[in-house]
Amino acid sequence: MTGTSQNWPHAPVEVGLVGAGPWARAVHARVLAAGPETRLTSVWARRPEAARATAAPYGAGVAATFEELLDGCEAVAFAVPPAVQAQLAPQAAKAGKALLLEKPIALDLPSARRLVGAIDTAGVVSQLVLTNRYHPVTQQFLKAAQGLDTVGARSCCLSGAFLGGDFATPWRLEHGALLDLGPHLLDLLDAALGPIVRVRGAGDVRRWIELTCEHESGAVSQASLSGAVELERGLMRVELFGRHPEHVFDSSALDHEELWPVLRREFATAVRTGRSGAIDAHRGLYLQTLMAHALDS
Incomplete structure (x- = not known):
């Protein structure tokens, strides 16, 4: 059901994908390419051969560098380990890109705070892939x-x-x-x-x-x-x-295919309106804070 969304009145959001692992291939690339709210423009990963394999089924490009990916999109989706996301996402925010983030948003609370601080400073839209919430x-x-x-x-x-x-x-x-x-x-x-x-x-x-x-x-x-x-x-x-x-x-x-069109449309709507929804990076920071407290207890 990744392509069954209702008519979309805007141009599709041009999304670049960071990552080419199993989750990126099974979910992010497939869902973002299905549209009509989004279009997968390019994929960047540290393994070029994996990026090519992820991009090829959808006719997306392969970026040679992270900076090249940023130059060719208006939003960035991350499907990488949390430490990598926490390192790269602030750069994307500084470049003015909307962010589709995986959970947890970082490996530790200080890194999560820095990421959210970068998002707030840049004033960009963010959304968290908490899959169950969209079903x-x-x-x-x-x-x-x-x-x-x-x-x-x-x-x-x-x-x-x-x-x-x-x-x-x-x-x-x-x-x-x-x-x-x-x-x-x-x-x-x-x-x-x-x-x-x-x-x-x-x-x-x-x-x-x-x-x-x-x-x-x-x-x-x-x-x-x-x-x-x-x-x-x-x-x-x-x-x-x-x-x-x-x-x-x-x-x-549950049929998990029912959630992807909802997630994609909510993200595209947030990008087009310039307003993040409730399941944003701040929600991710709140959850990261709870997990840190659990570890310290």
Whole structure:
């Protein structure tokens, strides 16, 4: 469903892609090239052969340097490790480019703050690829949650991605599930139950980590995170409890193709209006702050 968006009244946003790994090939290049809101102009990666393989199916160009990519686009999408994103994205912001950022926005809190500072100084649009937030089912779950008197929640994001395969990458193996999977659950719990004012972590980020969150509303939530457990398929589930029937979000049955047109249109709309949406770099910094507190607890 990457090409099923409604009519788009503007010129497509010209987007350059940084990165040519599995996620860049499977998602970013394909989704951005589908339009009509965006057009994939070129790809730059540190491995030129990978950039060519990523760009070729869509007739996009291959930039010889990052600077060349910036010269040929009005927005930049990043599909690279967080440390690389935190290094390059401020340069793109300084060049006046809108930014489509991956989570986490950086490997550590100081780097995340520098990135957001660069975005604010440049005054450019930013958006975060928190995939679940763009799915219509997730949006319905969160809308219904706003009217509930929830006192507690439990959630999990579990997979075997770190055990082998395309996503057992060095940064994930080193920094574990909190940075990779944590943004998804913390974002959903915060959106469903209200601002998180305190978070504590226990366990091993490379094996299994458990988070306990206290919300401004008085609700308490828990999140179990692991990328190192043997599962047939990944599991992401949020359960809300209170003076209401159990309210559940479960991503296992979702058609993830439904979210990409929503994400693409929201990003293009933000670029064309010059106004970032709620899921922007500041949201990424907020989530990074929560994860840092969890590590320090």
